Amino acid sequence: MNEFELIARLTRALPGNETVVVGSGDDCAVLDVGAQDRLLLFKTDAVVEGIHFTKATPPRKIGRKALARCLSDVAAMAGTPTAALVTLGLPPGFEVSFVEAIYAGLNELAAQQGVAVVGGETTTNPERVLISVSLIGFVPRGRLLRRSGAKPGDAIFVTGELGGSLAGKHLDFEPRLVEARWLAEHFPIHTLMDVSDGLAGDLRHILNASGVGAELLKRAVPISRAAQLAAKAGDAAKPAFAAALTDGEDFELLFTTAGRLAIPLLDAWRKQFPKLRLSCIGKIVPGKQITIRDQRGAYPLNARGYVHFTPAKSHLADGGR
Numbered sequence: 001m002n003e004f005e006l007i008a009r010l011t012r013a014l015p016g017n018e019t020v021v022v023g024s025g026d027d028c029a030v031l032d033v034g035a036q037d038r039l040l041l042f043k044t045d046a047v048v049e050g051i052h053f054t055k056a057t058p059p060r061k062i063g064r065k066a067l068a069r070c071l072s073d074v075a076a077m078a079g080t081p082t083a084a085l086v087t088l089g090l091p092p093g094f095e096v097s098f099v100e101a102i103y104a105g106l107n108e109l110a111a112q113q114g115v116a117v118v119g120g121e122t123t124t125n126p127e128r129v130l131i132s133v134s135l136i137g138f139v140p141r142g143r144l145l146r147r148s149g150a151k152p153g154d155a156i157f158v159t160g161e162l163g164g165s166l167a168g169k170h171l172d173f174e175p176r177l178v179e180a181r182w183l184a185e186h187f188p189i190h191t192l193m194d195v196s197d198g199l200a201g202d203l204r205h206i207l208n209a210s211g212v213g214a215e216l217l218k219r220a221v222p223i224s225r226a227a228q229l230a231a232k233a234g235d236a237a238k239p240a241f242a243a244a245l246t247d248g249e250d251f252e253l254l255f256t257t258a259g260r261l262a263i264p265l266l267d268a269w270r271k272q273f274p275k276l277r278l279s280c281i282g283k284i285v286p287g288k289q290i291t292i293r294d295q296r297g298a299y300p301l302n303a304r305g306y307v308h309f310t311p312a313k314s315h316l317a318d319g320g321r
Helices: 003-010 059-075 096-112 177-186 199-210 225-233 240-246 259-272
Strands: 020-022 029-031 038-048 080-090 116-124 130-140 154-159 191-194 213-217 253-258 278-285 290-294 297-300
Touching (some): 059 080, 059 130, 177 191, 191 199
Antiparallel strands (some): 020 029, 154 253, 154 278, 213 278
16 A cells, blocks of 8 residues: 555545644645634644665754755645744664754754744654654635646646756755745636655646646756756666656645746746746646657656655655655
């Protein structure tokens, strides 16, 4: 049973209450706690030694990544993060200086983003380090963006470049909080999420939630220099385009909006964020399938992103998650 099969099984009969606006199945839970002008976002995520980082990873980067992953999910709902709790699981014999450095990296990013770290929990975790972060934030009423809502004719966009995250980006990525809020404020965005498990997998989340299909233009998918260099050198287990589709841990924004807005959005983006690439990579179509179009024509995309619990898969060998 893989990650998504297990999630589906465990979430069949989750209890709820009158505060729940969005429960399981999106980047954050959304709660209505009675604030007149905003909704509460609630997110938790974990990083585990041997899965998301190695023993050789600098501890400051471990702490930064632990918080940044949650921040990226708040960005995927066009929200603003507010406060975090941190659970730290440590093996016997841990070094205090190592743990302090983890917190230094986490605290530095929290301060940059205006996030208060308000407590948490420490516990013994045999054999390896585990860090779990729970994060709350807010989104203005009327500005909440979700995975559902894509429509045939929508243009599909992605920020930045994809693939090759294991070369370093999976530890140093910038959560796209400012960019997501700008999109929600200036354009009628239909769907939004972050690319954490690979474009091929995460686009399917949007399609499944919206009941539509997609056509991607191969030459338009932005491939990172790290993925291209690894493929040229023969260091990669897959071609650069396949890495862009499946490596994951890019933590870029993936979103859709009406096709007629594609050019105005690209023009406005270049003025607002001249240093961050934005690519229109395809369109939403009727049906349920993803197809790739290149000079040979169109063909089905069978590749998928990273999925936990998949046999013979290594997180660190497949994108560094």
